[in-house]
Amino acid sequence: MNGMAAVVGFLQTRDDFLVTAHENPDPDSVGSMLALCFGLRHLGKRCQMVSNDAPPPELRWKGVDEIKTPQQVEPFRVMIILDCEVNRIGAVEKLLPQAELVLNIDHHQGSGEAADAAYVDTSEAATALMVFRVLQDLGVPIDPPIAQALFGGIVGDTGGFRYANTDRSVLEAAAFLVGQGADPATTARDIFETKPFEFLQLLGFVLSRMERSDDGRVVWMRVAYEDFQRFNLDPQQSDQFVQYARMVAGSDIAILFREVAAGEIRIGFRSHRIDVHALAVEFDGGGHRLASGARVDGTLDEVVESVIRSALALLQRGTDCERDHQCH
Numbered sequence: 324m325n326g327m328a329a330v331v332g333f334l335q336t337r338d339d340f341l342v343t344a345h346e347n348p349d350p351d352s353v354g355s356m357l358a359l360c361f362g363l364r365h366l367g368k369r370c371q372m373v374s375n376d377a378p379p380p381e382l383r384w385k386g387v388d389e390i391k392t393p394q395q396v397e398p399f400r401v402m403i404i405l406d407c408e409v410n411r412i413g414a415v416e417k418l419l420p421q422a423e424l425v426l427n428i429d430h431h432q433g434s435g436e437a438a439d440a441a442y443v444d445t446s447e448a449a450t451a452l453m454v455f456r457v458l459q460d461l462g463v464p465i466d467p468p469i470a471q472a473l474f475g476g477i478v479g480d481t482g483g484f485r486y487a488n489t490d491r492s493v494l495e496a497a498a499f500l501v502g503q504g505a506d507p508a509t510t511a512r513d514i515f516e517t518k519p520f521e522f523l524q525l526l527g528f529v530l531s532r533m534e535r536s537d538d539g540r541v542v543w544m545r546v547a548y549e550d551f552q553r554f555n556l557d558p559q560q561s562d563q564f565v566q567y568a569r570m571v572a573g574s575d576i577a578i579l580f581r582e583v584a585a586g587e588i589r590i591g592f593r594s595h596r597i598d599v600h601a602l603a604v605e606f607d608g609g610g611h612r613l614a615s616g617a618r619v620d621g622t623l624d625e626v627v628e629s630v631i632r633s634a635l636a637l638l639q640r641g642t643d644c645e646r647d648h649q650c651h
């Protein structure tokens with residue numbers, strides 16, 4: 324059973340939901356959870372929210388403090404996985420056996436297979452847009468807290484309406500949500516312009532050691548575990564560093580390597596026009612064509628060397644989605 328109608332059908336007939344999203348939740352994950360839960364409660368249903376990790380502290384939207392840790396979850400019947408597939412929910416996976424039914428709403432490639440019903444659309448810019456459509460289908464009024472959560476998710480996943488996934492339908496949905504009470508300036512400041520002092524200091528250090536391939540098309544940054552300790556920054560707060568590698572003129576593939584724990588390397592891939600999802604998949608990761616990630620065990624030096632070799636090989640093969648009109 325797949326598609327929006329299947330998921331909406333279960334939302335209408337079932338009660339007692341647990342909503343979750345991927346570990347290290349981003350604004351799209353947090354906004355999608357909040358909006359869907361508020362909407363289900365509006366229909367008189369019970370809904371809890373849970374996350375493997377706490378939401379980013381700068382997101383101050385109504386209801387963020389209601390998001391539980393896996394240990395705090397009370398009995399529920401239906402689990403709804405948002406903005407990821409089941410293997411990215413972290414410790415929330417331990418609650419899966421309690422679910423009578425698993426629903427999935429997501430815009431990532433390859434999602435939906437493990438769910439009883441899934442609404443997956445990789446052409447959507449944000450899961451929040453899909454939740455917006457679901458709520459409209461359910462007849463839920465979009466009140467200011469729902470509008471703010473949905474708008475925040477869209478702003479997060481479109482980079483503030485700057486990425487290739489920003490189109491007319493995204494802007495029309497965003498305009499509607501602003502009309503319902505979402506606040507653009509506060510949202511942008513919370514998501515993009517509020518960073519810990521330690522974040523900016525570590526960023527400066529990492530930027531000063533940024534590297535690139537001889538032809539300049541692959542640009543990468545690396546953060547060792549000892550760098551996080553020295554600058555006293557939680558590795559989870561540094562995933563956006565990759566955007567600076569993407570900014571470099573002539574950069575076609577931007578990569579961030581982060582040693583988040585001894586021997587555990589998180590890799591972020593970004594591009595304006597190269598299908599970096601293919602690169603992420605080589606390293607057992609996933610995501611979108613122009614923004615994807617992977618997690619690899621090994622030393623930082625080994626992983627950097629192997630991934631850069633693959634990135635250069637990918638450029639040799641030339642999967643230019645802009646040229647092929649398939650970037651999103």
Ligand SMILES: [Mn+2]
Nearest residue numbers: 351406450480
């Ligand atoms: Mn998303």
